[in-house]
Amino acid sequence: MNTAAVDPEAVNPEAVQPVAVITGASSGIGAATALKLADAGYRVVLTARRTEKLAEVADRIAKDGGQADTHQLDVTDRSAVEAFGAALGRCDVLVANAGGAIGGDSVAASSPDDWLAMYEVNVLGTLHITQVLLPKLIASGAGTIVLMSSTAGLTSYEGGGGYVAAEISHIFGSFGTAVTIIERGDHLLGRHDADIAERFTELYRKRFDVRLNAAVQQVSRAGPGVRLDLTTPTGPESAEGEVLLVAAGRQPNSDRLDVAAAGIEVDAHGHVRTDGTRQTTTPGIWALGDLANHFQLKHMANAEARVVWHNIAHPDKPRSAVFPVVPAAVFADPQVASAGATERELRALGRPYLAATHPYSKAAYGWALEDTTSFVKVLADPGTRLLLGAHIIGPQASTLIQPLVQAMCLGSTVDQMGRGVLYIHPALTEVLEQALLKLGG
Ligand SMILES: Cc1cc2nc3c(=O)[nH]c(=O)nc-3n(C[C@H](O)[C@H](O)[C@H](O)COP(=O)(O)OP(=O)(O)OC[C@H]3O[C@@H](n4cnc5c(N)ncnc54)[C@H](O)[C@@H]3O)c2cc1C
Numbered sequence: 001m002n003t004a005a006v007d008p009e010a011v012n013p014e015a016v017q018p019v020a021v022i023t024g025a026s027s028g029i030g031a032a033t034a035l036k037l038a039d040a041g042y043r044v045v046l047t048a049r050r051t052e053k054l055a056e057v058a059d060r061i062a063k064d065g066g067q068a069d070t071h072q073l074d075v076t077d078r079s080a081v082e083a084f085g086a087a088l089g090r091c092d093v094l095v096a097n098a099g100g101a102i103g104g105d106s107v108a109a110s111s112p113d114d115w116l117a118m119y120e121v122n123v124l125g126t127l128h129i130t131q132v133l134l135p136k137l138i139a140s141g142a143g144t145i146v147l148m149s150s151t152a153g154l155t156s157y158e159g160g161g162g163y164v165a166a167e168i169s170h171i172f173g174s175f176g177t178a179v180t181i182i183e184r185g186d187h188l189l190g191r192h193d194a195d196i197a198e199r200f201t202e203l204y205r206k207r208f209d210v211r212l213n214a215a216v217q218q219v220s221r222a223g224p225g226v227r228l229d230l231t232t233p234t235g236p237e238s239a240e241g242e243v244l245l246v247a248a249g250r251q252p253n254s255d256r257l258d259v260a261a262a263g264i265e266v267d268a269h270g271h272v273r274t275d276g277t278r279q280t281t282t283p284g285i286w287a288l289g290d291l292a293n294h295f296q297l298k299h300m301a302n303a304e305a306r307v308v309w310h311n312i313a314h315p316d317k318p319r320s321a322v323f324p325v326v327p328a329a330v331f332a333d334p335q336v337a338s339a340g341a342t343e344r345e346l347r348a349l350g351r352p353y354l355a356a357t358h359p360y361s362k363a364a365y366g367w368a369l370e371d372t373t374s375f376v377k378v379l380a381d382p383g384t385r386l387l388l389g390a391h392i393i394g395p396q397a398s399t400l401i402q403p404l405v406q407a408m409c410l411g412s413t414v415d416q417m418g419r420g421v422l423y424i425h426p427a428l429t430e431v432l433e434q435a436l437l438k439l440g441g
Helices: 028-039 054-063 078-087 112-139 163-174 194-207 298-313 343-349 364-368 402-410 414-419 430-437
Strands: 019-022 043-048 067-072 093-097 144-148 155-159 178-182 209-211 215-222 225-232 235-241 243-246 328-330 336-340 354-359 375-380 387-393
Touching (some): 019 028, 028 043, 028 054, 028 067, 043 054, 078 112, 093 112, 163 194, 178 235, 194 209, 194 343, 194 387, 225 243, 343 375, 343 387, 375 430, 387 402, 402 414
Parallel strands (some): 019 093, 093 144, 178 209
Antiparallel strands (some): 336 387, 354 375
16 A cells, blocks of 8 residues: 555546545545546545555455555645645545544534544545645646535434524534434424425425424433434324434523513513613613524624614613514525515415515526526515515525615615616526516516
8 A cells, every 4th residue: 555655657647537536535435435436437546544444445446447546644634635735646536525533422422522623624634635636626627626524423313493403404414414303393494485495395305304293202212312202193203313402492591590580571482571772671771682582693683782782872862773674594505595574474464465486597697506496586565566575595595685685674676676776697696686577567
């Protein structure tokens, strides 16, 4: 096994055969990817921190008629990565696979050092190898980078299909953890517009074990992990895993703070009551954030904090915290963003509305992304032509929604929004323009 420089003959830049570098190639997904790439005609350069198993992978590739070189490489060691890069002639594909670096059998059993090690391998190591090999990937004309990382063998269970469960599932799922989501409703993100919730659920079912209409009856220990007994419309089910995350909603802790002792009133949900200036029922005491509002959003807490700072400093000129539209996003994959009413809410209110839905794929940027699942949905008042609701599922949804939030807050009509401004081509915002134009007028 070659543990020093890469053989320049083997991977010389003039060679017609493309070269793929795979880190963490001794086992698991790294080895499997190496076999596939060798099969596809690449000369594969297999690297790993520990080299014992690399030869086995190289032998399997050789037996199938492929070509593989093996190299000891610790990707967290920047100088070693630079030496490796300097000796490597060409690179067409980089598969930056970190592999599971966490110690112990489960997340719960892991120490801060385990997490630090995982960070060093998954983040720093990936950064080093990508930075060092980037010039070669660019030089090859059509370089491809595949970033992978995993916390091998972890299984997480989520209780609840709201945004916290969606985001945490995405994080663990991206590490390679098998995730089961248990939701008592018939969709994930059930409070969102029904079209969005339906699409999100459909996409999450492809990624995770999603149990809908499932109620947890009992949680018990099962070996080192947990077992959940569920009731579902089709009969009892169970789910087992190493870690259970209960993401079934949050409550203000006004009871534990015993705010009543200071004469501060709370509402039926335990949120501290405040007036428009965010002063509580006890003069001189202010409340903001999750303790005092129902939205439980960081940007709401930030905005309220600015109002409270002002009001404490300028009691003679108090400001009110008035936020007519409260946008929110789910930072999962796919991303989801929403502002204003859902179609269900408008129907329940008996309020007339116009609706238009437009797929990313019909706009140039979405087409270039080869996107087939993302869309923008806008709801407008047929009389005033003001936006009543905006809902987006897809890449950059949380950024894309912002002009619609501006329009809703500042009173622009859908016609002013759709026809009165130019949308840069081929930016993703063109999908907003096209959705707004679909509302006619
Ligand atoms: C998993 C998760 C993901 C989220 N993602 C988003 C997101 O993407 N976007 C978004 O807008 N919002 C998000 N939120 C919500 C956001 O975190 C909150 O809305 C925001 O942090 C509220 O700010 P806050 O100051 O009211 O409360 P917090 O940020 O919770 O701060 C309260 C602080 O008070 C401390 N504290 C509590 N009790 C006591 C006590 N008795 N004595 C002393 N200290 C005490 C707590 O330890 C904490 O530090 C998320 C929340 C969670 C749980």
